[in-house]
Amino acid sequence: FEDLRGRWIERYADHPYVEGWIDGIRVDVVPCYRAEPGKWLTAVDRTPYHTEYIKSRLSGEALDQVRLLKKFTKGIGVYGADIKTGGFSGYLCELLIVNYGDFIKTLEAASKWGRRTIIDIGGYYRGRLGEAKKKFQHPLVLVDPVDSNRNVAAAVRLETLCNFIMASKCFLRKPLRVFFDPPKPVKLTEESLKRRLESRGLDLVAVSFGAVEAVPDVLWGQLYRTLDSLRALLENWGFKVYRAKAWTDEHGLTVLLFELESSILSRLKLHMGPPVFSEEFWNFLSKHLGKRAASTGPWIEGDRLFVEVERRFRDVKDLLEYFLKVDGGISVGVRGKVAEAIGRGFKVLKNTELWNTMSVNADFNLFISEFLDGLPIWLKVWLEEAEANFDEARDVKAR
Template sequence: MQLKKILKEKIEEIKPNEREVKQLKKDVKVFIERLNQELAKTKHGGDVFVGGSFAKNTLIKDGKYDVDVFVRFPWEYDDISPLLEKVLQKLAKKLGLKMEKLHGSRDYFRIYFSDNAYFEIIPVTKIRKPSEERNVTDLSYFHVSYVKKKIKGLENQVLLAKSFCQAQKVYGAETYVRGFSGYSLELMVLHYGSFLKMLRELVKAEKGTRIILDPGKHYRRKDDVLFELNEAKLQSPVILVDPTNKDRNALASLSRETFEKFQEAARKFLKSPDKVYFSEDDIDLDKLKDLAEKKKAEFIHVNIRTDRQAGDIAGTKLKKFHYYVESEIKKYFELLKHEFVYSGKQEADFYMIVKSKKEIIQLGPPMYTKRLRKHIQAFKEAHRGRTFVKDNMIYARIPVDFSGKEFIEKINRDKDKLNEMGITEMKVG
C-alpha cells in the first residue's frame, strides 16, 4: 500500500468524528461554567483554562476522552491543591458526579462527567513568565498557548506521531515509560513540518550520539545548549529546548532505551510502510515460547502487583522491580528477550527468555596477603574443589544448577525485599 494512502486512512481512523467533538465541547463548556461559578464564590478565585490534546485539536479517537482542565491560582497562595479540592467537592456533589483525588507533584483530581468523558483538574500557580514556575505543571499555560498559535494545518501530523508512539509503547513522559510526551511530539512536528520528516530525521542519529533541537532559536549555536543547560537536563538522546523556556529540555525524561526502540520501529516503517505500526499489539506468547524452544532456552512469565496509586506511581514501582529481577537473573543467565507490560492499574506482567550460563566465575580475595588468609581459606572451603588461582587472585567456578523460574522463586521468597520495593504479590509461571 502506498505511504500517502496509509497515512490518509490512518488519520481517518484515529480522528474523532464531528459528533463526538461537538458533544465533548458541549460537556467541557458546561463543566467550565459551573467550575467558574464555584470559584467566584471563594476568596482566592482562580482562572480556568483547558489544556492537553483537546485544547490543541490533537485528540486521538477513543472510547472515553480525558480533558485536562487547569485552575490558575494567584501567586500568594502556595498550598493550592486543598483549595481546589474544596471547590471540586462542592461542585461534584451538586452535579452528582464521582470525584477522585490523585497524587502527583501536586495533588490533582478526576471527575467523571459523562459516559464518554472525564476531566482531570490540575491546580497551578498563575505566573507571568516560565522562569517563575513553582511546579512543572505551572508551565502548561505557556505550552498550550504556544502550540495553539503554531499548530494550524499540522494537527493531523501530530495525530500520526502520537498514534505511532502509542502503538510502539514509547508515548508518555512517565517514569515507567521514559518516552515522548504529547507536548514534545507537537514541538517536533512543528519543527520538522510533518510526521514523516520527523521520523526520517530522528532515525539518522547514530547509537550513542545526541540530537539537539532549538525550535525557539534561543541559542546562536547548538553547542551553546550543552554549556547553558545544567547536566541533569542533558542526559537524553534528544535535547529539545522548550521554545517557551530556554532553560528546559522538553525531552529530558526520554531514555536511550526508549529512543532506540522508537528508531527501530521508525526504520522498519519507512522501509516497509504498513498500518500495523499504528496498532498496539498484545504480546504474542506463542511466538515467545516458540523462540525459547528454538533457542533451547527457558520462557518465564512473571506477574507482579503493588498497592501504590495506579498510574505513574504504581507503574514506576513495577518497572523498577522488573529491572531489579532482570539485573539479578543476568548474573546467571543470558537474557535473550524481555517484554514488560503495564496495565495502567496496580499490576504488570513481564516475560523473559533466558538461557543458563551453565557456569559463572566468582572472584575471591587476593592471594599471598597475610591479613586475608582467613578469608582465602573460607573461600576455598565454600567452593571446595572448584577454585583456581590466576594472576595472584583466587577464583571459583560456580555451576548454575537451577532454572530461571527457580531463581525467580528465590527472589519471591525474599519478602523483605519485595516489601522494600513496594511489591505486594508476585506469581511466576
C-alpha cells in the same frame, strides 16, 4: 461534571486534580497558578503558555500533521511522558511539527538523529549548544520555547527514542498502516506456548504477585528499578539473563519476567581466589579446607589460586524464593512498594507453569506472546512485508 452527567474523582499527581468521564471520554481538570514565565509555582503553570504558543504557531493542515505524529507515536508505543512509557508528550509532538514543518519531515529528521540531539526552537542556546548539552543530560533535548530552562523531551528514555528512530527509518523506507494501527499479538494456546518454549531452548522465569499499591508513575518507577536489581542478582549468582521485562495490569497482577540461557546451572562453579603473594593466601586456603570433599583444587593459574566449589543455588527458583521470601526482597534491591506487594505473597513460575495465569488473563497472554516474538508488533508486520518482496530485501542490503 455533575452538570454534564459525568462521574468524577479527585486524584493526585504532583498536585491534586479532578478526573471525570463524560460520554465515555476521560476529561482531566487540572488547576494551575496564573504565574509569570520563569516564576512557576507548580509544574503545570506553564500549560496556558504552551497552549498559547502552539495556537500561535500551528493551524489548519499543520494540526492534522500533529495528529498523524501522535497517532504514529501511539501506534509504535512511544506516546506518553509517563514513567511506564518514557516517551513523547503531546506538547513534544506539537513542537516537533512546529520545528520540522510536517509529519514526514519530522520522521526524516528523526531518522538522522544521533545519540544526543538538541532542538532549540527559541534559539536560546544559539552558539552555546555545548551549554545546553551540559544542562540537559537527556538523550533527546527540545528546549521549551516558553521556558529555556526546561527540556520538553526530558521524559524520553534512550530506548524509547531509539524505537522512534527505528520506526521512522522503517516507515520512510516502506510506509504501512501498521505504524498507526498495529494489530494485537497472536493469543497463545497451551499447545503453542509449549511448542514455542521447546523450540527456543531458553528458560522463562516469572516472579508473579498481586497489585503494587501506588499511583502508576510510582508503581512503574519502582517496578523498573526492581527489575534491574533482580537482573543483577541473577547475574551475580551466575545466571545468564538474556532479557528482563515488567508487566502489570495495575490493579490485580504484577509480573517480573526473565529469560535465561538456563535456569539450572552446573553443580560446581569456578571461583577465583587471591594471588599467592597476597595476605589473603592463608585465609583462602583454610576456608577451603573444610569444603574439600565437595570441591576441586586449589590450583594456580597466572599468579592466583582457583577452586571449583559447589554453588549455593543451582536452580533460579531456589535463588529467587530464598531472597524474596524474607523481606519481599528489600535486601537485594526490590523497591518499597513492590516489596510490600511481594510480601503479601508471590510465586516463581517457570516456562509452562506460566500457562495457568495466561489462561485466565488475556492481556498477560498477549504480553507473553509479544515477549516470545521479541519485537514490537509493528516491526514484525513490517519485516513480513519486506520479506514478501525479495527484491526489496536485496535492495535493503544493497544500500
